Every structure is written in structure tokens, then in C-alpha cells.
Amino acid sequence: MCQWFCDKTDEDPDFLNDVWFSDEAHFLLSGHVNSKNNIFWDSTPPDHCLQRPLHSTKCTAWVAMSKHGIIGPYWFEDDNEHSMTVNTEHDLQVMTKFWAALGRQRGINRAEQWFQQDGATPHISNESLTWLRQRFPDRLISRRCDPEWAPHSPDLNLPDFYLWGYLKDNVYINNPRQSPTSRQ
Template sequence: MEFCDSMLEMMEDETFISRLILSDEATFQLSGTVNRHNVRIWGTEHPHETAERERDSPKVNVFCAVPQDKVYGPFFFEGNTVTGQTYLDMLQNWLFTSLQADSHDFISQQDGAPPHWHLMVRAFLNEKVPQRWIGRKGAQDLALCAWPVKSPDLTVCDFFLRGYVKDHVYVPPLPTNLNDLKHRITTAINSVYSDMLIPAWEEFSYLIDIACAAGGGHIEHL
């Protein structure tokens, strides 16, 4: 509720949304599984449901950032795990360079994943964009506001981009190697054009509204 109230207040400034960059990473596996570490399944009772998954399937970790009019990415992390250091390297050497090529007046959002919480990452954000970043923060951090813990799928990356890419990547015949998988991911992301993002960003504003209307409760049914 605190986060949504803050967002609604900031959104009263007509320039706020146009400056906001939403971002996230996802893991795509050759087996067809898309890891969504922050997904929640809400229910009134245990569904007694099981799902089979292939262990140790080859995978790629992909990062994207989404303003109102384009998608920055994909950025493919090296290795099987995203660490605080590799995430920081991406911010320094790719994302902020790309963002600043278009504008120096942006607000960067990230969620509370462990690599984003790394001390070096927060130190970098405090120095480069003080009061212009949103994310999990400590008492001394110079963030614009804190990203809520275990938030529902509020961002364009969560409820639009990841599903769109998955639907275009995992089309038979399925990719057979990581190069093919990366190519399909890149092609899918490059096919997202600005007019597709307009309703997605309208949905973001709507989700903030209904989260407030729900008093911070479940919004998946609305």
C-alpha cells in the first residue's frame, strides 16, 4: 500500500511515467521452463497438483529494461548464475550506457532479487542516480522509493514481456541448443514495437490503482 500510494503521488507529475524504466531478468531453459522467481499462485486451498521438470536443463539468463516506447535488450548474462558482480557489470557497461545515449533524465526500477541488493550495486545506484532509482533499499540508500517485498506482478516485464517472449520462443520445433534459444529470444524481443507497449503501460497504471483499491490484498482476480 505504501508503495502504491507513493507511485500514485509521483504519477501526478505527467513526466514521471515517461522517465520510468522498468526492468527484470528471467531464465529461459531449453526444456521450455521459464523461471519466475517472484511468481505467486494464490488459492483458498492446496491444489494438490504436481508438475514434472527436467533437472539441469541448459539455460540462459536474460535481462531487459522497458520504458514507454522501446525495449532495451536482450542482455545475456555469462554463466548459469546472476551474481551481484555480474549484475553490476551489466549496469555499468551496458544498461546505463544505453539509457544515457537516449536521455540522462531517467528513473531506473529493479526488484528485490539478491543480486540487486548487493552492496556494490546499491553504492553504484546511489552515486549515479541518487533519488532516481526504485528498488530494495537500506536505511542509508538514496532511492526514490522502495520496491515492495514479494510484490505482485506489477511491472510490464512481469505481466507482458516475459509471457510474450515465451509464447514466441517455445514454438515447435523447439530450440535444440543455446544459440538457437538466444536467437529466438532476440527475435521475439526485437519484434516488440512501441504501439504494443502503450496498453502494457496503461495496465501498469491500472494495477497500481486496483492494488490500492484492494487495500494491498490479492488483485489477480480483478
């Protein structure tokens, strides 16, 4: 994947300016951070284990980032503002909002923009990929596409590499908790 990016920037030094990197992240009220997205290395084994509830109250945010800025966040939630599972239908709702917002960006020609997403099942369903290929023909970076997004590569994705960690540090600094009157 890195070599592909290098080759593309050799062909067009401005290539990365027009790539929208996208991702979603869960923000859990328990303060738990997804260990698949955040890995901490130490030279000694941990001296204690922190247990968390299996299903904490959460919200799920989605963003896309490029040199042009950030589009989003969009939330995976129903009309009552309850968190929803990310599935193909909900993914397409978010993509539709993104596409409309991309069209409102000043100085951006949607026909020149690239779109990157990871290989999560809702993103690569036939329905989702058909929708995206109609809008980003030959400019879609994802699993089951050409080029195919490298699995397990959060260091290549702007939201994974920087944004989610920065936001979670700021959200969890005040130790948010669900109020007794709120519902999941």
C-alpha cells in the same frame, strides 16, 4: 507502492515516462517456466503432474523498459556463450551496458531518468547499490532504497507483467531443445 506511484504522478503527470523498469528471466530448454513469475489459477485441482529436470540448460536475459522503449536484452553468459549465475559482478556488467545504452537514447536526459529493480540479492549488494546511486541519485527504486520496491509485486513491473510471458510463449511454441553437440 501503488500509492507512492499515484502520489508521484499527481506531482508530475509525466513521471512514469521516465521510469526504467528492469528485470531478468531464465529461459530453460526444458520449457519449464518459473512458477514464481507465472501463476495460473483454476477452480479444480490438476489431474496430472509434470516433472522437470532440476537443472535444465538455460539462458538468462535482462531488459529495461520505459515509455522510451526497451534496452536489452543483455545475456548473463561468459565468453563461450555459456549461461552464468547472476551475481554482483555479472549484474554490474549488465548495468554498465544499460547505462551506456541509456546515454545513447535520443531525447533522453539520463539525469532525469528513474531506475527500478527488484530486490534480488545481486541487485542490492552494497557494491551494486553504490554504483546505481552514483548514476541515479534520489531516483532509484529498489529494496534498501527510498522508495523501497514492494516485494512480490510482478504486476507493477513491466517485464514481469507482460514481456517475459509474451516472449516465453513465442520461444517455447516450437519446443526448443539442446542439440546433442552443444554444451551447457
